[in-house]
Amino acid sequence: MASRFPFYLLVGLLFLVGTALSIHRHMTFDIPWLPGEQRQTWSIEARVDFVAQGEEVLASLAIPSTQQGFTQLNQTAASPGYGLSFVERDGAMRAEWSIRRAEGNQQLYYRVDMLVDPYAIPSLPVRPPAIRVNVEQEPFATAANQILERAIERSATPYTLARELIAEFGNQRQKAELLAQQKSKSMWTVQLLQQAGVPARRVHGLFLEDGRRRQQLTEYIQVFDGEDYELFNPETGAQGQPHNLLLWQYHSGPILELMGGSNSNVSFSMIQQEQPFNIALSQKFADNQLLNFSLYSLPLEEQALFKNILLIPVGVLMVVLMRILIGIKTSGTFMPVLIALAFIQTSLITGLIGFLLIVGTGLLLRSYLSYLNLLLVARISAVIIIVIGMIAIFSIMAYQFGLTEGMKITFFPMIILAWTIERMSILWEEEGPHEVLVQGGGSLLVAIVAFLAMNNDVIRHLTFNFLGIQLMLMALVMLIGNYTGYRLLELKRFRPMLRDDHK
Incomplete structure (x- = not known):
């Protein structure tokens, strides 16, 4: 017997890769595992x-x-x-x-x-600014150098130097007051950091508070250590960026440049909003197709199409479970999946009624075609035309009686319905009505199970947002396909053995 190791290795790899892709997408793009989550957005007006x-x-x-x-x-x-x-x-x-x-x-x-x-x-990459050393006049140069020398003695890294500089402006108040006559504290801090060979600059951020109006920007000092940087509050020396601070201007350059005007002022208003994550992600990835292999980069019409297409493997898995493990017979292998897709469009009750009406009426008309001795292609073509006519008649009748739900039977796949009618008619002639009921009822039962799985909000969310799920479904289908034991419905043949044991 051939070794099954390569098979199980392939199944395991598919499952692991699908799981890894899904976890990576969740961790990298912040896509939630469950539907209905909201994302916080800020609308800011300058x-x-x-x-x-x-x-x-x-x-x-x-x-x-x-x-x-x-x-x-x-x-x-x-x-x-x-x-x-x-x-x-x-x-x-x-x-x-x-x-x-x-x-x-x-x-x-x-x-x-x-x-x-x-x-x-x-x-845009955040690049360190070029270091510029200014030559100051006395007595400002001496006071600034004394503050810098004291801070250098008490520091070891660019970040600790920034903290100690800000602290020294508080400790040496007389020198700080003298320097304040020429420049602000933040400007002196940046200048002294650059004099010590540390890239630094002033940046401006906006504290986000819901419903605030006429807010002004807050000044911070951006200090670089190689390619990394930290923000420092020039008043308190606190290190780090507050979670609600949006950096409005964080590159070298002024906030506002104005030519042909005077008395300029910039003020800010803001409100907080909650958006469904799918809307937020669609906007996030709208201009990022190359960096994110996501269905959200597609137009909305194509997104809606793929939402249904990606549900088909779930329906296929249900068919595999019901046929291989349970042993339910169906009319056609994957016809229940197509019926389940139609149920998604029509709703379950409307779809069941429409399916039974069309197939039942089609079987009656198909029985008449049997007496005409038509060739297979012509007979199938006639059944297709009959199905189209029945759908049109039922839709018109539903509209006339005000039953708008009945008009949704147009979503049924007409070719599949025609083949279903043909197969059941042949089965009736060869095996009898009992086998038609068994396979027809089995098809509807599997279609209902597939519909319940495919129409689940969590499953719809996972299949659309995590493409790795498709690999996991494929692994499960292959694993179940390797099963060669008894089906659940076949176990009833052993019932007499249980009776004999009790005697």
Whole structure:
């Protein structure tokens, strides 16, 4: 006997690969195992106010992109009369408004939706800034150097140096007050870090609080250690990025550049929203087809099509279980799966009634065709036309009586129905009505079981979102297909043996 090891190895590999792909998709793209979960999104609006001076106006606003903890979903802008473009400059995205002539008070609006996403992949790399060493005049140079020297003595890494610098500004208040006459504390901290050879810059973030209006950006210091970085609060020295802090401007460059205007101000309003995860993921992957092999990158029409196609292996598994392990006979191997798909479109009760009406009426008409001695192809063709006619008549009758559910029988596969009628008619002639009831009833029973499995919300969610499930289903089908023992319904033949044992 040939070794079964290669077979079981293949089944095991299929199951392990399918499981690994599903876990990877869950961990990498934050796709939940169960349906109905919500994803938190923030809608943030930036308002730019300024006074135009009656000449050309060019306004450039720093805008956020996908970053650690947040994925950008979409962005819009409202600026009547202005030209608008989104450009990348020095590794950062900016929104630029332009107009030939404007005068008086002006308002520009920019809105962005950000998805809270712990698995977000930054769309633009965060590069350390170039180190620049400024030469200061006395007495500022001496005071700054004394603070830096004291901080260097108490530090060992770029991050500890940043903490100690911020702390020294609090410890040496007289020197700090002197330096504050020329620059802010955060500017001095960045300058001294760069003087010590540590890449650093000021960045601006927005604290996300639901329903807040006219918020201002908060300043942080971004300190690099190689390619990694940490944020530091310039007032307290606290290290790390708060979970509700969205970095609005985190590349070198100003928040707002304005030409042709004055008295500018940028304020922010925000609201928190909850979205179903499938909508959020569709928006997340809309422009990311190359990085994510996901059905969410397809148009919605194709997504709806694949939701049903990916359920077919579940129905196939039910057929394999019912036929091989239980021993139920069906009319056609996978005809119950197609009937179950029709039940999904029509609902179970409507589908059962429609199926019985069409097949029952079709068998009566098919019995008349037997007396005409037609060839097989012509007979099947006639049955197909009869099925189409019956579906049309039943749909019209259902509409006339106000039974809108009855119109859904058009979802039944007409060719499969025609073949079912033909097979049952031949079976009736060769085996009798009992065998027709056995196979017809078995087909309906398997179709109902397949429908219940395929129409389950959890199964629909898993098959659509985790393509690795298909490999796991294939492994199960192959494993069951290797079974050669007794079927459940065959065990009744041993009932007399039990009776003999009791005697």
